[in-house]
Amino acid sequence: MKNKYSIFSLIKNAFSYHENWQRAWRDPVPKKEYEAIIIGGGGHGLATAFYLAKKHNMKNIAVVEKGWIGGGNTGRNTTIIRSNYLWDASAGLYDHALKIWEGLSQELNYNVMFSQRGVMNLAHNLQDVRDLKRRTHANRLNGIDAVWLNTEEVKKFCPIINTSPDIRYPVLGGTLQRRAGTARHDAVAWGYARAADAMGVDIIQNCEVKGIKRNGDSVEGIETTKGFIKTKKIGVVAAGHSSVIANMVDLKLPLESKPLQALVSEPVKPIIDTVVMSNAVHAYVSQSDKGELVIGAGTDAYISYTQRGSHDVVEGTLKAILELYPIFSRMKMLRQWGGIVDICPDASPIISKTHIKGLYFNCGWGTGGFKATPGSGDLFAHTIANNEPHKLNADFNINRFVSGDLVDEHGAAAVAH
Amino acid sequence: MFLINCPYCGERDQSEFSAGGEAHIVRPKQPTELSDDEWAEFLFMRKNIKGIQFERWNHAHGCRKWFNVIRDTSNDKIHAVYKMGEEPPIK
């Protein structure tokens, strides 16, 4: 990279009033043909392009994005990164990603601000305790650094949580993964874009895919708002819009696209130094480096592409936040927004070939795709380059919905007696 | 939040209803005769349409009746509601 970022380059550029910084990425006109095209310029798509170029020497490739890179779920999520998943397949996938996260700023020469401040998952009933302990045992044997904390240890790690036994759903304990944390979402998209661009990848923004041209069982190219582009390999990483692309080739996917909302408070001085997640009462909170409380709300149950959800969901989330953190009652919501998440029935993603030759899908990440970004990109690049999945994503094929071999990460079903 | 015109109760706030996904996916009468692929198609595969979608809603906190809604998923505008078993008023 000719324009390496560092404190020295900042000093050097300060003398010229920062007038000599180069473009982070070019703004190329699409070529007539590429070796491969990635549809979707979010984190996953850009990472896929980066690893195709870096590890598989495929440099004549393009990322096409209908809006602006990183403008979808990448720039809208609450940036939680963890790998303490239950099943071996998921643990393998997400920990692969986590390991890449640990060196990503240096790999990209772009500070993605991966901050390993730990992620804590709370238990609020006895079945939660069983489920989380089960997960912790599985994590340990899979080499993932999750530990069980009792209520006092939870309180010690995050003193502002209300651990009183008198609240409606008291905290009975929790798990902690210290290597987990958060990152700066925009930086991930921009860092991958800059690094991919430097290797020759064309990033084409404002280019919407209108159709996929097929010849029998194979793909031949894409019709876009910037014209037809020829290619033999298409990787679709379109998140909430995956089905829209799939419908162009009459492919049905096991996906539903639903609104997911999030919100931030006004910025305050450091008050919570970790990420706390509570599935049972639906509250996820961390504090950004800027000082805003970053709060993830739930999904609505209906399909919608509006990037807006219902107010009930936000109200329900803040209700849970105040249950666990009554000190936040006088904090103020600064901004709320929505994204469109594509959800698989088993809450696990699809990183897979399809029955159409040269057409690959990376989708179904639901509410938790951000954490997988580097791993997902790496494995999807492998799948596209070799026309075969890597062993870490072999279980995440589309065929699992036919065979029944799901990777069910919903956790235990209902609470029951 | 939407206002949904329940065909049995009239216009109510969305919070009274629960969504039931794509409509008109009929449970096969003879599941045993389907291939694994065909069964998966019924179980999991969805059009997940961006645009006019025919979908099911349940007046869960009201009359508990299921009915169909025609809604544009790109702007959440509801075009019609109709009872289960009725022909859609719009094609």
Next chain:
Amino acid sequence: MSKNLRIINSKYIDQTSRISFKFDGKTLYGFKGDTLASALLANDIHLVGRSFKYHRPRGIMACGPEEPNAIVQVGSDASMTEPNTRATEIELYEGLEASSQNCWPSVNFDIGAVNNFFSPLIPAAFYYKTFMWPANFWKLYEYFIRKSAGLGKSPTEPDKDIYDHRYLHCDVLVVGGGISGIIAAKTAAKNNFNTLLIDDKNILGGTTLFQKNECFKINNSYSNEWLKKEIENLKSLKNLTIKTRTSLAAYHSYNYLLARENLTDHLDLNEKKDKIRQRLWKIRAKKVIIATGAMERPLIFNNNDRPGIMLSSSIKKYIDYYGVKCGQQISLFTNNDSAYETAISLSNSGVSVNSVIDIRDKSNSLIVKQAEKLGIKIHWKHTVVNTNGYKKINSIEIMKLSDDGTTVVGKKMKEGCDCLGISGGWTPRVHLFTQSGGKLKFRDNDNVFLPDKSELDQISIGSCNGDFELDEVTKNSVNLINKFLKVNNNDYENLEIISSKEIDKKNIWLLPSDKPLGKTKPFLDFQNDSTANDVKLALREGFKSIEHVKRYTTTGMATDQGKLSNMHALGIIAETAGVKMGELGTTTFRPPYTPLTFGAIVGRNVGEFFDITRKTPIHDWHAKHNAEFENVGQWKRAWYYPIGNENMHEAVQRESKAARDSAGILDASTLGKIDIQGSDASEFLNRVYTNAWSKLEIGKCRYGLMLNEDGMVYDDGVTTRISENHYLMTTTTGGAANVLGKLEDYLQTEWPELDVYLTSVTDHYATVSICGPNSKKILSKVIPDLNLSDKEFPHMSFKNALIDNIKCRVMRISFTGEHSYEINIQSSYGKSLWEKCFEAGKEFNITPYGTETMHLLRAEKGFIIAGQDTDGTMTPVDLQMDWIISKKKYDFIGKRSLYRSDTIRDDRKQLVGLLTDDPKEVLEEGAQIVLETKKQPIEMLGHVTSSYFSPNLNKSIALAVVKNGKKLKGQKMFVPMKNKTINVTITDTVFLDKENKRLNA
């Protein structure tokens, strides 16, 4: 300092009631009617805070919600303090304590200001480019970044205030009580629309309220006087509700709006207590009229951020409304006519105006002529190129603009001043319109985005719709309202309006300086410290879209959400990139309009109202008998009943032993109960359960497993045939509502031909379960008339009975493996029935037991708990319950899925029993099971689902799911724990009474 800058002419300030307040520890005085900002200004205090990044001194800039700088911490009490509150919106009250934020040790001397010297090193987004070496130091860098970021401080104790929600339905909602909003509200209410008018200020009237100028007259009165009469007339309208101090926070689709009403924030400290602080109104309006007005824009030039630099219209409000002089030597800098209104107001109040610096060549409007007549000096075609003064502006530097406006020419002039009013034109407040999904259009001649298309039944009127002239505001509003409401209101037909028309327009987004841009600091986003240079840097680096630039530079992301900065950012981007502004689009305005308190969003749903608590009719008895409770869904279930100093283990051991040795009693009321009736009830059960139901005799009970359509176990329970076409189904406690929902779904949508009716009767019956070898004797005492012989009343059967003439249903069913009965009785009799059974059982030492003992007892028998031993991935075959799958039935929910390639594998994880080699060692539920501990990675073959120490077997027992477990009986395996490995052996799932003798004991 502490000069008194109050003039005595404002009727909105009650100079008879003096209010004392504290700012940064110093006691100051203001009057009722003041805001914190106006009171500070009256005390000659401009410097109130430090900026986010460079810690530059910042002062009050505006007078409303767009204030970017005067953001203070209110209160010092750990539970009641509030960060990031706009001084311009805090109504002054007795006892108010406020302090500056983001400065240490004080706002006057702030260590963080050192950042300002490093500012050349820290342009926009510098942090993406550095802090990467050495790699593991990020944590340390970040620690300091976090410490210096943030603004105010979060409370550290729970809020003592109360918040509330109310629903409101109206025909017409009018947002904004300025001149056009008043006209709208009056028109709507007079024409029989049920109307709600809200305004975020404590008084209606908007900016017209203090507009007393010869150039703005209606029917020969000053516009403020005319409007006051209109407001007075509103009182007589029956259909009109007016809410002041109510701020519209969010405008969602389907005309669903949220508005926050402040109820106590303006009250004296000692009057606030025990009152509702804020109320969130959830409004459904048939029609919405937005009349939210416009905001004045700043001007972007070098060092435009010093304390004392304020929006020109705010200076006008402070003098005309609050009676406060913002300075004693005020200069004004403008690109439009409105600064002249300020100049005239100041002049009329005896404040000297140095000069007006106007970037335009000329203006021949009425108002400018009036200013000239008053002798106000005007520098046409000039710009301010720099300002001086650190903690307060003390002078400005002025130069002549070149003809094309891109550079400055001539000699620099210096003008001393203690306040500079700036006006860059007006921005319609279109936030609510865009929140609702409306699309904007761009008007070139004065560079404004205006409401265009909307799907909802709404209009925007007045200056938020781009009508800035008094005659346009009134006439266009009247026409729009009439059309929108389909009425013909002629109240306003013959208004005679005098309005100063602004004809000459000129706009320069980034004003030129005599220095190169890199050496200047023209601030765009004052709170986040982003400058025009930052925006240009972003563009240079290839960030083209407004969203990218916003995120890269953080412009518009501060607590004011870019109210003052967005337009200039867009303008500079458009100009630099050579694009038309209309084509560039805007960033999305997201709710809320102004920051909204979490407490208000949540309302009363806190503490004990966080969620419904369901209690059984016998709950009080359990509580009285020292029960510990477990949350199961929304239910409170008795978990165990410790006696004396018993811990949970000791209590459970005692309870479990008593239940097997003599008698135990359990409150099973929480189990879901669904009443199923209709001529097709049997067929319905055939379709929803895996086993067959047609042949179940009347009066008999049967256990059923319900699957999901994907073949996985969903729920289970015993169903009783009450009569030919009548069944009573029981479900798990947590699954009850979902099971009913699912059954209704199938019934209504897939099988409407079936004659079946489902009713939830969970809450209608209390269920008392008595088990143990003496249960029969106890029941015969409770219901002497009932024949309890095994022949008459065998296991898995049911009888109607009477207890004290109260009807009840008795089922002889067992979840413990003991001889056992469940009595269902109308809820209201539940507790007396329980007490009666308890009394009858006393001679047999009947022991109440909770859910923990229930779990232990059923585990001894190998009975599963859906949700504990299953996790949504277990089929009945996996549970070794092949017997429950009817081979004869053509179909049932989930059947087809049992024959998929993965579900027919015979090495799936299967339910087994586990015994530890050391009988005292109790396994941890959730622990993993392996065969091989040496080879890495360790292959996990399954996990422990249930585990207890059985007092009846005097050893530990466990249930587990293990890969291929069915075939592994007797296999030694390992449970690797953190510090040790436990040796286990796979066994049968039934540990006790394999022959089921106890059922009939």
